Amino acid sequence: MRFICRPPGKKSQAVIRRDRRVMSPSLTREYSFVYQKAKGCHVWDMDGRRYLDFAAGVAVMGIGHTNPAVIKAVVQQAKRGYHCGFSDFYAELPVRFVEQLLTFLPKHLNAAFLSNSGTESIEAAYKLARWHTNRKWTIAFKPSFHGRTMGSLSLTNSKRVQRERFGPFMPVKHAPYPYCYRCPFGTSGHGGCSGQYLSQLESAIKSCNGDVAAVFFEPVAGEAGYIVPPKDFVKGMRKLCDEYGALLCDDEVQAGCYRTGKFLALEHFGVKADIVSMSKAIGGGIPLGATMANRKVMDWPPGSHANTFGGNLLACAAGIATLGYMRKKKLGRNAERVGKHMLRRLGVMKEQYDIIGDVRGLGLMIGAEIVKEKKTKRYGVQERQRILCAAAEKGLLLLPAGISSIRMCPPLIITKAQADYGLDMFEDSIRGV
Numbered sequence: 001m002r003f004i005c006r007p008p009g010k011k012s013q014a015v016i017r018r019d020r021r022v023m024s025p026s027l028t029r030e031y032s033f034v035y036q037k038a039k040g041c042h043v044w045d046m047d048g049r050r051y052l053d054f055a056a057g058v059a060v061m062g063i064g065h066t067n068p069a070v071i072k073a074v075v076q077q078a079k080r081g082y083h084c085g086f087s088d089f090y091a092e093l094p095v096r097f098v099e100q101l102l103t104f105l106p107k108h109l110n111a112a113f114l115s116n117s118g119t120e121s122i123e124a125a126y127k128l129a130r131w132h133t134n135r136k137w138t139i140a141f142k143p144s145f146h147g148r149t150m151g152s153l154s155l156t157n158s159k160r161v162q163r164e165r166f167g168p169f170m171p172v173k174h175a176p177y178p179y180c181y182r183c184p185f186g187t188s189g190h191g192g193c194s195g196q197y198l199s200q201l202e203s204a205i206k207s208c209n210g211d212v213a214a215v216f217f218e219p220v221a222g223e224a225g226y227i228v229p230p231k232d233f234v235k236g237m238r239k240l241c242d243e244y245g246a247l248l249c250d251d252e253v254q255a256g257c258y259r260t261g262k263f264l265a266l267e268h269f270g271v272k273a274d275i276v277s278m279s280k281a282i283g284g285g286i287p288l289g290a291t292m293a294n295r296k297v298m299d300w301p302p303g304s305h306a307n308t309f310g311g312n313l314l315a316c317a318a319g320i321a322t323l324g325y326m327r328k329k330k331l332g333r334n335a336e337r338v339g340k341h342m343l344r345r346l347g348v349m350k351e352q353y354d355i356i357g358d359v360r361g362l363g364l365m366i367g368a369e370i371v372k373e374k375k376t377k378r379y380g381v382q383e384r385q386r387i388l389c390a391a392a393e394k395g396l397l398l399l400p401a402g403i404s405s406i407r408m409c410p411p412l413i414i415t416k417a418q419a420d421y422g423l424d425m426f427e428d429s430i431r432g433v
């Protein structure tokens with residue numbers, strides 16, 4: 001059996017063998033970690049090995065694994081019922097969840113469509129934008145990731161394998177995402193290139209001849225490598241949307257729920273969106289998605305969009321407990337404080353090690369781009385893989401992002417001491433490579 005990184009223990013190996021027999025080969029497994037259980041910021045594999053979790057189930061476990069508040073809420077609700085058929089009947093719990101969610105959001109967002117995942121929350125935004133504007137085209141960015149169902153996949157433009165053979169796509173044009181470390185316009189550093197990126201965006205909008213429904217945007221490009229855009233670009237994009245009558249659709253699936261320190265990552269840029277898509281952390285690990293807009297925008301008629309599981313009672317109970325825990329424990333403040341500390345330490349490492357080309361992030365959404373050498377910025381693809389494997393061997397779970405970046409998105413409850421312990425393992429792994 002071929003393993004990525006070192007072969008795991010016997011019990012893990014047995015699961016991997018069974019998995020390969022029955023599971024779709026389309027899933028990407030970066031190393032041979034087999035989940036057994038988890039608590040707080042730690043996960044254990046099938047052979048009882050403990051890992052510090054800088055992956056958080058791909059930025060889902062913001063409130064930490066097996067959080068008692070979510071367990072209590074889900075168990076209590078399970079005794080009363082799980083599923084009410086919310087697209088056809090009324091129930092109080094989904095209403096309570098949305099009422100609570102609204103207290104975290106800008107006032108103009110006052111209506112919700114509930115679903116079960118990131119891609120569904122984007123599909124709803126996509127359809128709503130087309131319905132409301134009665135226009136055909138949308139603009140997204142390259143690189144970007146918005147999901148893998150056909151509407152959201154049409155917006156996604158990150159890795160080739162994600163789109164190959166799946167066309168034809170919905171009518172979407174892609175403009176370049178502002179990626180300052182690898183600026184194609186020759187301006188290095190943050191912000192110098194916003195004007196050029198905005199003019200590319202405007203050209204894409206203009207080429208649709210007044211038929212643009214929306215611009216879809218990740219406030220921090222997640223899957224593409226945790227890329228933070230310049231503030232003036234985001235403000236300029238909002239202006240262009242207003243000028244051309246396009247809705248701004250903010251994909252907060254990964255960056256939302258205090259991941260970057262603020263509840264919505266877009267708040268960092270002083271900009272408001274017309275439609276906001278959320279998922280991942282919002283259900284505390286239970287599948288939940290929410291698409292938010294103003295009631296005047298969410299004006300589609302009964303039957304135009306619905307689903308079977310949206311408003312699921314267990315998911316809404318988990319969502320209420322998750323939001324309550326985030327507020328009570330001030331997780332946004334912790335993400336900001338620990339994230340700043342991690343970025344500071346990673347900045348020092350960047351000066352020390354030639355294979356760390358760039359370090360960037362907001363709050364606890366932190367990326368380190370691995371290169372062969374700083375001077376040429378050549379992507380360090382194998383080096384990245386070796387670092388991921390070395391870290392896993394030391395007991396640190398990390399995730400790749402983009403061509404050669406490493407993402408760090410630990411649970412938002414992480415302490416400074418835990419973050420330091422993880423960064424020590426990361427630095428050891430860098431040194432080894």
Ligand SMILES: Cc1ncc(COP(=O)(O)O)c(C=O)c1O
Binds near residue numbers: 122146253
């Ligand atoms: C920004 C962003 N949007 C959408 C999605 C799709 O979410 P899901 O995998 O839950 O469908 C993801 C998933 O990683 C994401 O990071």
